[in-house]
Amino acid sequence: MSYRDAVLDLLLGGRCVGCAAPGRPLCPDCAVLLEVAASPAWPTPVPAGLATPWAAAAYEGLPRAMVLALKERRVWALARPLARVLAVAVSAATAGAAGPFVLVPVPSRPSSVRSRGHDPTATLARLACVVLRGQGVDATAYRLLRSRPGVLDQSGLGAAARATNLAGSMACRTGPLRDLAERTPRARFVVCDDVLTTGSTAREAQRALESVGLQVHAVATVAATRRWSAEGQGAGALKGDPRLSG
Structure with missing residues (x-):
């Protein structure tokens, strides 16, 4: 254990979310495991018309623990490493295409934002843009979408139920849309989320954007659940280490 980790453990009682080593929320050994590559992650079944979804990790082990710790326990120190993973997915999704690129975070339900005290997906998209701009990519994040009332918690819902629950649930915010039209009139849009499950959320976000x-x-996400079809198995590349593949 480093001196820094020893001090953090003494003062805060912190533990790495990956291996439970005392100290910082993500230890150096686990941080190395996040040097990932993204691949298409098509869910099964694929929502009709879904833009190609990319993910940089399987939603299990370390990536899952990090996403949940940021989202549910507000472990802010994990936002930047997760944003770097999202940036990898965006880079893969936009490879060979001309920018500028606009990252559009999937909106959280207002009740979720109130209960959690933050909007993790918006934070990750904003920080991913910082990473991408540092790599010379013309990228910005815009919160173009809002979630309409009446959407249920998606936990436990299957693909069909999720699609029904989300149908028509998102709309574009006119103010940011006007600002965007003035600033980046020839932008390419990338829907961003933390986790891809059935693809229903990403498809609804895509529909709302296309409607205007x-x-x-x-679509670019940090991680994808293991629901993808044969042509999208690349998102399962993070395996072989118990901290990654559970």
Whole structure:
């Protein structure tokens, strides 16, 4: 254990979310495991018309623990490493395409934002843009979408129920849309989320953007659950280490 980790453990009682080593929320050994590559992650079944979804990790082990710790326990120190993973997915999704790129976070339900005290997906999209701009990519994040009332918690819902629950649940915010039209008139849009499960959420976000004339180039997520079809198995590349593959 490093001196820094020893001090953090003494003062805060912190533990790494990956291996439970005392100290910082993500120890150096586990941080190395996040040097990942993204691949298409098509869910099964695929929502009709879904733009190509990309994920940089399987939603299990370390990535899952990090997402949940940020989302549910507000472990802020995990936002930047998760944003770097999201940036990997965005880079793969936009490879060979000309920018500028606009990252559009999937909106959280207002009740979730109130209970959690933050909007993790919006935070990850904003920080991923910082990473991408540092790599010379013309990228910005815009919270173009809002969630309409009446959407149920998705936990435990299957693909069909999720699609029904989300149908028509998102709309574009007119103020940010006007600002975007002035600043980046030729942008390519990438829907961003923390986790891809059935693809219903991403497809609804895509529908809402396309309903106002914006073409979605791709979907990019930190991680994907193991629901993808044969042509999208690459998102399971993170395996072989118990901290990654559970």
